[in-house]
Amino acid sequence: MNRADAPEPQFDDLYREVILEHYRHPHGKRELPRADVSAEGLNPTCGDELDLRLALDADGRIEGLQVDGRGCAISVASGSILFDLVEGRTPAEARALLETVRAVMHGADVPAGADVGDFDALVGVRAYPVRIKCALLPWTTLDEALRDAERLLAARTPHEETP
């Protein structure tokens, strides 16, 4: 049925080598000894799942991050890249990054000077509209975790400021 002379289709714009490397050896897939916040991501149309847990240090920085994704190459790689970018940041910095990633996935250019790590390798996903939600699953899960982290920090601050 396939034309004999049709060249093998290529997907190198989607599955960049760096993406496959993250997929084969994802970062952040480990058991955190202690977590302040956890969130579960679920893509009900395809069954991709992701557990994200984070621990905050005394200054409110994300000192520990666990990203445990079970899904396609795109969602697992995106979670691995998220780990590289977010661990050690403050929730505010992580949120700024999240907004950049969302904007890029929906067509914006990567802002000049922005450090999005290996995430620029995921821009090829934009050519496959049904796969964008795969790339965003770890980030929407992070969004949920950050909301809890922000609440936690807001509750923590007044006590520290009280003499």
Next chain:
Amino acid sequence: MSPSPASTAPRTLDVQRLRADFPILATEARGRPLVYLDSAATSQKPRSVIDALVAYYTTSNANVHRSVHHLAERATMQYEEARARVAAFANAAAPEHVVWTRGTTEAVNLVAAAWGRRNLRAGDAVLLTEMEHHSNLVPWQMLAKERNLRLRFVPVTDEGLLDLDAARARLAEGVRLFAFTAKSNVLGTANPTTELCALARANGAVTFVDAAQLAPHGRVDVRALGCDFLAFSAHKMLGPMGVGALVVNPERYDEMDPYQGGGEMIRRVRLEESTYAEPPLRFEAGTPAAGDAIAFAAALDYLEACGLDAVHEHEARLTRLALDLLHEEGVRTFGPADASLRAGIVSFEVPDVHPHDVSTVLDGRGIAVRAGHHCCQPLMRRLGVVATSRASFYLYNTEDEVRALAAGVRHVREYFGR
């Protein structure tokens, strides 16, 4: 408008010839000829069905069962002829035993609401199976929550079959309703529906048969099956989306309350209360998808002209070939190894490659398969996977397309094995 396969030999399909009846099969996907292996999700439509839809809106469109003008009479007549056509297809004793629905999902919800609310009491057991589609699980879960029912499940064996001993045991414990699929949309397993219905009946349980995956591929005879309710969807069997049929054992009609309230389902309406139309109209509130129902009849004409036995044989051949070729490619398949216990559907797992990625690479070769949980999350859990890839075959698929699938899977393994 008569389908061309009618003139071919009765017991084998002239696939190349009937493919010409399906305009979409001549289109391209990603610059390559379309290889459509997702018919279990929805089938493609022959020209005669598309023509029937166009003809309805061109020459017959009017609201049915209301006005007395010429067009309304014409539309109503065609619509009721379509009901009779569906009844004949399912070997129902009378057209009145067919209730139009939007599809199998609505049929389950209708039975849960109209029969279930009236007949199921706190503590009653409803028996389902581990291989049900979400549409034959969630409505019962909702009713169970509302009425405090006990949900029981027939387990699936490692081979992908229903555990019949367990089914016997559960039924003997006392079950009010047994709702199960005649054919799994994931495993392709054909369940022993006649035997299960007989067992249920012997134990005093009412049966609901989800025939969404059975009716497109084989004969359905509600009287031989001995079921109380049986449902299927037009869109999986060459017909349009948005219409389906619920075939009801008329003894059950007396035990049912109306489903939705509105026009067409009434006899006399006062401000405070109403009386209802006789079945099946009692369960068909609102303006129906008349054009779709009429086109569904055209789909049944096409299917029966092909011959359902021939369709079944053809799919079984493709399934055997697919199992052989996929195993040669080192792919794990799910469901019975014995091809005679299944047909039309092959779910598979490519080692170390997620079904989504499999699907994207196959799509690049013009091959459409389904990737995901197939609306069967509990079954996925039972199989120990998050998702699978699924190829499903229909009367218009060819052996070359199955070979294209196997070649595509080889490409997937090479690509991700770099």
